[in-house]
Amino acid sequence: MPSLYVHIPFCRHRCGYCDFNTYSGLDSIIPRYVEALAKEIREVGTQGDAPSLHTLFFGGGTPSLLTAGQAGVLMQAIRHSFSIEADAEITLEANPGGLTEGYLSELLVLGLNRISLGVQSIHPAELAVLEREHGIEQVVSSVRAARAAGFANLSLDLIYGIPGQTLDTWEESLTRVLALEPDHLSLYALTLEHGTPLRREVRSGRVPAPDDDLAAEMYEQAGERLARNGFAQYEISNWARRMAGPDAWRFASRHNLQYWRNLPYFGVGAGAHGYVNGRRYSNVLAPATYIRRMDSGASRGWPLSRAAARSEILSNDEAMRQSMWLGLRLTEEGVPVGGFQHRFGVSPDERFGREIDELLAHRLIERQAKPDRLRLTEHGRLLANQVFVRFV
Numbered sequence: 001m002p003s004l005y006v007h008i009p010f011c012r013h014r015c016g017y018c019d020f021n022t023y024s025g026l027d028s029i030i031p032r033y034v035e036a037l038a039k040e041i042r043e044v045g046t047q048g049d050a051p052s053l054h055t056l057f058f059g060g061g062t063p064s065l066l067t068a069g070q071a072g073v074l075m076q077a078i079r080h081s082f083s084i085e086a087d088a089e090i091t092l093e094a095n096p097g098g099l100t101e102g103y104l105s106e107l108l109v110l111g112l113n114r115i116s117l118g119v120q121s122i123h124p125a126e127l128a129v130l131e132r133e134h135g136i137e138q139v140v141s142s143v144r145a146a147r148a149a150g151f152a153n154l155s156l157d158l159i160y161g162i163p164g165q166t167l168d169t170w171e172e173s174l175t176r177v178l179a180l181e182p183d184h185l186s187l188y189a190l191t192l193e194h195g196t197p198l199r200r201e202v203r204s205g206r207v208p209a210p211d212d213d214l215a216a217e218m219y220e221q222a223g224e225r226l227a228r229n230g231f232a233q234y235e236i237s238n239w240a241r242r243m244a245g246p247d248a249w250r251f252a253s254r255h256n257l258q259y260w261r262n263l264p265y266f267g268v269g270a271g272a273h274g275y276v277n278g279r280r281y282s283n284v285l286a287p288a289t290y291i292r293r294m295d296s297g298a299s300r301g302w303p304l305s306r307a308a309a310r311s312e313i314l315s316n317d318e319a320m321r322q323s324m325w326l327g328l329r330l331t332e333e334g335v336p337v338g339g340f341q342h343r344f345g346v347s348p349d350e351r352f353g354r355e356i357d358e359l360l361a362h363r364l365i366e367r368q369a370k371p372d373r374l375r376l377t378e379h380g381r382l383l384a385n386q387v388f389v390r391f392v
């Protein structure tokens with residue numbers, strides 16, 4: 001069953017490290033963008049005969065810039081042209097600040113049931129390096145508002161490896177976010193993306209370069225701390241609150257699991273990517289071009305909409321490679337050998353025997369029996385890019 005990603009490419013302010021497809025100063029076109037998005041949702045859903053969705057994700061950008069009315073327009077378009085499973089996970093990414101209980105209650109009534117909040121750090125100096133505009137007070141009030149509104153699934157993001165960050169300040173950030181009792185945590189290593197102001201600052205020497213060894217220590221420190229505090233890691237950067245019995249992974253992000261399992265998802269909105277029927281595609285990047293294309297562009301064959309810019313059918317071999325490196329991101333589940341064989345007609349060892357043997361010899365991956373699967377070792381998690389590159 002597929003998923004749906006909805007991209008909202010607007011932010012109040014552009015953070016210095018961000019290379020996402022998002023824009024500040026374009027708030028005036030949000031109403032027209034929402035209309036175009038509803039049009040694309042209807043086009044893709046209706047042509048596809050109302051596919052059933054088990055996860056939806058409003059990502060960005062800052063989707064919480066949408067009014068509840070605008071989110072309602074989008075949810076209505078989705079309900080009208082797709083089918084949404086009764087227990088679907090429906091996430092909205094949000095930034096702390098400006099989130100009120102009233103607003104979040106309206107989202108809950110619309111069917112949204114998971115909030116993912118970008119905290120990044122609790123320290124003003126680290127937030128300043130990232131050019132984030134919020135402070136810890138807004139994080140606390142946003143979490144309180146989400147819980148008061150009734151959200152029972154709350155995820156918080158933190159960043160480590162920030163110039164100037166120490167093991168102590170990182171521990172303080174972890175302590176403070178754990179005190180907020182989230183259900184899920186995403187911890188991302190800061191990367192200096194091409195073309196970002198932060199990269200330029202570091203290159204010019206105005207900001208110290210991130211220290212990779214220190215970042216690796218922070219990662220290990222976090223893994224130990226979260227395990228002690230009742231969280232189980234299931235992906236390189238993601239931890240879910242540990243639950244008992246069949247509900248053990250209740251708080252793992254079902255939407256992101258869809259990507260890591262290399263399963264189909266639709267993508268709508270400017271710059272959104274999708275992967276449906278073996279076809280990988282993406283839409284035009286600029287919101288104004290996107291609106292224009294949805295107004296007057298030529299229609300394309302399903303699953304593409306008028307906004308599609310790129311599209312290719314993945315060969316079987318590319319799909320196998322993708323399943324390997326995405327699956328190896330899943331630290332518990334890994335690549336299930338039986339599932340891979342069932343999907344592709346060959347086992348991972350038949351197709352990637354040499355790569356697998358070398359990675360096993362270097363103890364970067366391990367083989368587990370019952371169920372038979374390949375997954376990263378703890379050492380391999382620290383050197384994951386060296387593993388993935390073997391399958392790209």
Ligand code: SF4
Binds near residue numbers: 014019022061062118
């Ligand atoms: S809020 Fe998020 S998406 Fe927006 S500029 Fe900052 S990092 Fe990028």
